[in-house]
Amino acid sequence: MARIAVVAGDGIGPEVVAQARKVVDAVLPGVRTTEYDLGAARYHRTGEVLPDSVLEELAGHDAILLGAVGDPTVPPGVLERGLLLKLRFAFDQYVNLRPSRLWPGTAGPLGGVKPGEVDLVVVREGTEGLYAGAGGSLHRGTPAEVATEESLNTRHGVERVIRDAFARAGRRERRKVTLVHKTNVLTHAGSLWARAFEAVAAEHPDVTTEYQHVDAAAMFLVTQPQRYDVVVTDNLFGDILTDIAAAVTGGIGLAASGSINPDGTYPSMFEPVHGSAPDIAGRGLADPVAAVLSAALLLDQLGHADAAARITAAVGAELAGRVPGVPVRTEEVGDRLAAHAAG
Amino acid sequence: MARIAVVAGDGIGPEVVAQARKVVDAVLPGVRTTEYDLGAARYHRTGEVLPDSVLEELAGHDAILLGAVGDPTVPPGVLERGLLLKLRFAFDQYVNLRPSRLWPGTAGPLGGVKPGEVDLVVVREGTEGLYAGAGGSLHRGTPAEVATEESLNTRHGVERVIRDAFARAGRRERRKVTLVHKTNVLTHAGSLWARAFEAVAAEHPDVTTEYQHVDAAAMFLVTQPQRYDVVVTDNLFGDILTDIAAAVTGGIGLAASGSINPDGTYPSMFEPVHGSAPDIAGRGLADPVAAVLSAALLLDQLGHADAAARITAAVGAELAGRVPGVPVRTEEVGDRLAAHAAG
Numbered sequence: 001m002a003r004i005a006v007v008a009g010d011g012i013g014p015e016v017v018a019q020a021r022k023v024v025d026a027v028l029p030g031v032r033t034t035e036y037d038l039g040a041a042r043y044h045r046t047g048e049v050l051p052d053s054v055l056e057e058l059a060g061h062d063a064i065l066l067g068a069v070g071d072p073t074v075p076p077g078v079l080e081r082g083l084l085l086k087l088r089f090a091f092d093q094y095v096n097l098r099p100s101r102l103w104p105g106t107a108g109p110l111g112g113v114k115p116g117e118v119d120l121v122v123v124r125e126g127t128e129g130l131y132a133g134a135g136g137s138l139h140r141g142t143p144a145e146v147a148t149e150e151s152l153n154t155r156h157g158v159e160r161v162i163r164d165a166f167a168r169a170g171r172r173e174r175r176k177v178t179l180v181h182k183t184n185v186l187t188h189a190g191s192l193w194a195r196a197f198e199a200v201a202a203e204h205p206d207v208t209t210e211y212q213h214v215d216a217a218a219m220f221l222v223t224q225p226q227r228y229d230v231v232v233t234d235n236l237f238g239d240i241l242t243d244i245a246a247a248v249t250g251g252i253g254l255a256a257s258g259s260i261n262p263d264g265t266y267p268s269m270f271e272p273v274h275g276s277a278p279d280i281a282g283r284g285l286a287d288p289v290a291a292v293l294s295a296a297l298l299l300d301q302l303g304h305a306d307a308a309a310r311i312t313a314a315v316g317a318e319l320a321g322r323v324p325g326v327p328v329r330t331e332e333v334g335d336r337l338a339a340h341a342a343g
Numbered sequence: 344m345a346r347i348a349v350v351a352g353d354g355i356g357p358e359v360v361a362q363a364r365k366v367v368d369a370v371l372p373g374v375r376t377t378e379y380d381l382g383a384a385r386y387h388r389t390g391e392v393l394p395d396s397v398l399e400e401l402a403g404h405d406a407i408l409l410g411a412v413g414d415p416t417v418p419p420g421v422l423e424r425g426l427l428l429k430l431r432f433a434f435d436q437y438v439n440l441r442p443s444r445l446w447p448g449t450a451g452p453l454g455g456v457k458p459g460e461v462d463l464v465v466v467r468e469g470t471e472g473l474y475a476g477a478g479g480s481l482h483r484g485t486p487a488e489v490a491t492e493e494s495l496n497t498r499h500g501v502e503r504v505i506r507d508a509f510a511r512a513g514r515r516e517r518r519k520v521t522l523v524h525k526t527n528v529l530t531h532a533g534s535l536w537a538r539a540f541e542a543v544a545a546e547h548p549d550v551t552t553e554y555q556h557v558d559a560a561a562m563f564l565v566t567q568p569q570r571y572d573v574v575v576t577d578n579l580f581g582d583i584l585t586d587i588a589a590a591v592t593g594g595i596g597l598a599a600s601g602s603i604n605p606d607g608t609y610p611s612m613f614e615p616v617h618g619s620a621p622d623i624a625g626r627g628l629a630d631p632v633a634a635v636l637s638a639a640l641l642l643d644q645l646g647h648a649d650a651a652a653r654i655t656a657a658v659g660a661e662l663a664g665r666v667p668g669v670p671v672r673t674e675e676v677g678d679r680l681a682a683h684a685a686g
């Protein structure tokens with residue numbers, strides 16, 4: 001049976017993760033979990049972000065379920081670089097998977113888009129680009145200061161994530177992959193992405209392809225999100241586009257994500273896209289749906305497609321039954337989802 | 344009287360620029376214009392993108408009005424790097440100005456946002472960042488290929504654009520500046536931007552400030568565009584965010600932009616955000632409003648605030664009078680705008 005490391009984290013993290021575990025237990029009893037205390041609280045208490053010993057222990061699990069980490073008093077970058085990105089890079093989680101659906105019964109902000117019409121997934125590269133940590137500064141704090149950030153892209157890294165996107169598209173109904181980049185300005189990286197995309201596309205004649213510049217894609221995600229099926233893009237573009245996709249499909253309260261190592265060499269990590277939301281923490285008001293959907297992605301990745309589908313169906317029923325304007329209660333949502341998914 | 348270089352360009356460029364000139368003539372008779380033949384057509388005919396002699400002649404003008412350049416057969420980057428970005432960099436156009444309004448009478452894609460509620464301007468840095476052209480590749484075309492793109496940021500370049508944003512905010516009603524970056528991942532450049540922002544903010548106690556990560560800002564532009572007044576950000580983030588802002592305020596058919604050298608050392612350039620739209624070129628169907636509003640930005644920059652305001656008012660009247668679903672006719676719109684602006 002699967003061994004899952006659980007990092008509940010800070011703020012609403014523990015509340016939503018508790019519901020995700022409840023739902024997982026309901027569909028797949030016997031999953032073994034180990035809790036790891038990581039995040040802002042531990043950092044404040046001990047100064048530690050991710051000790052090597054913990055990294056090693058995490059590596060021994062089949063997957064990681066994370067709630068949310070951070071609070072406003074931790075300096076920018078400490079937990080991001082030290083924990084989240086550290087795990088993505090150390091565990092070679094090169095497929096950062098972010099599905100977005102406008103669920104029947106829910107209302108997005110777009111007047112002209114009907115529930116059920118949007119069903120896309122962004123395959124965001126997770127281990128390269130501007131997230132590589134290559135950069136520096138000179139003459140810091142003086143008028144002569146210069147600061148650099150370097151985007152590093154390899155054929156190896158680009159091709160493997162594009163392959164994953166095409167494989168996913170092949171299993172979906174519309175079989176379409178959109179490459180998003182900025183080839184007209186970032187000509188070196190853009191050319192690499194475009195050539196790798198063409199090469200992989202040639203092996204998949206059954207998959208429709210298109211290319212869009214990132215600024216155009218950002219616009220079309222707002223005006224015509226229905227047009228997308230699978231979107232593949234680089235690390236930073238994916239960061240931005242997935243938040244737009246979440247916004248047009250009802251907000252990050254519903255958005256799940258997986259940082260996946262498809263080879264299975266290292267554990268993959270699953271987490272809601274939302275943060276620790278300290279403003280509502282501890283009040284039972286956080287929507288656990290994003291965490292629960294992240295757990296479904298986790299089970300799917302571990303080969304439990306059936307259990308994952310039952311969770312997804314339960315979420316569909318939950319959202320279809322919601323009355324607009326009525327606030328959710330974290331535990332009650334968890335209970336309903338668990339009952340429906342078990343049922 | 345002002346001397347304006349006109350680059351009508353390709354596709355719908357000449358059609359919309361003709362209307363912009365008509366409107367400028369109506370509010371400010373006597374403006375002297377020189378036409379320059381640049382863009383895809385010239386590139387195909389002669390192989391030239393921007394000869395040095397033309398660059399020098401352009402430098403002798405007070406401003407440049409550009410329609411749109413490009414067609415799908417020009418390789419990516421040729422006209423962008425060789426013409427548009429070349430001008431931005433050669434003429435040190437460090438303020439890339441992009442206002443977005445949800446005009447009364449128009450309907451954006453957002454169900455919950457009412458016309459008149461959105462009125463924001465993005466001050467996008469125009470001469471640094473990932474647009475600097477610093478990058479390269481190694482082992483190109485082999486499995487070992489690596490491609491880099493480098494974001495270059497200087498205190499000089501960052502501080503001056505932030506100063507411009509605060510100056511603009513000081514002249515607006517809400518007096519609010521939002522800095523957008525990704526300080527939690529791009530820690531070197533992010534720290535430079537954040538420190539320069541803080542320093543300039545300290546000189547403007549009357550201006551409210553906030554900071555947002557670019558992914559959050561992309562989301563809030565969709566869910567709450569009303570919250571923004573002046574947004575200041577780097578070159579690439581600005582490219583993406585301004586297309587989102589255009590999308591939520593009725594599309595790039597209405598979006599104007601200025602690439603401004605505030606010091607007046609070099610001419611500033613004004614152009615609609617839309618491209619050459621070859622699919623509708625020559626049919627009189629292009630909406631000239633974005634080009635006309637760009638001309639208004641041009642006149643404002645040259646000190647003709649009054650003439651600019653008359654054009655803006657004419658656009659307001661035009662849009663308020665439009666019947667949804669009825670296609671625009673390029674010339675008729677130009678005639679109406681000219682008549683209204685002339686008063």
Ligand SMILES: CC(C)[C@H](C(=O)O)[C@@H](O)C(=O)O
Nearest residue numbers: 080081084085239527528558
């Ligand atoms: C917290 C941050 C490092 C992270 C990212 O930029 O990838 C987040 O925005 C995300 O999308 O998972």
Ligand SMILES: CC(C)[C@H](C(=O)O)[C@@H](O)C(=O)O
Nearest residue numbers: 184185215423424427428582
């Ligand atoms: C055409 C391209 C170089 C340009 C940019 O990326 O700046 C365009 O997208 C814009 O926004 O003006």
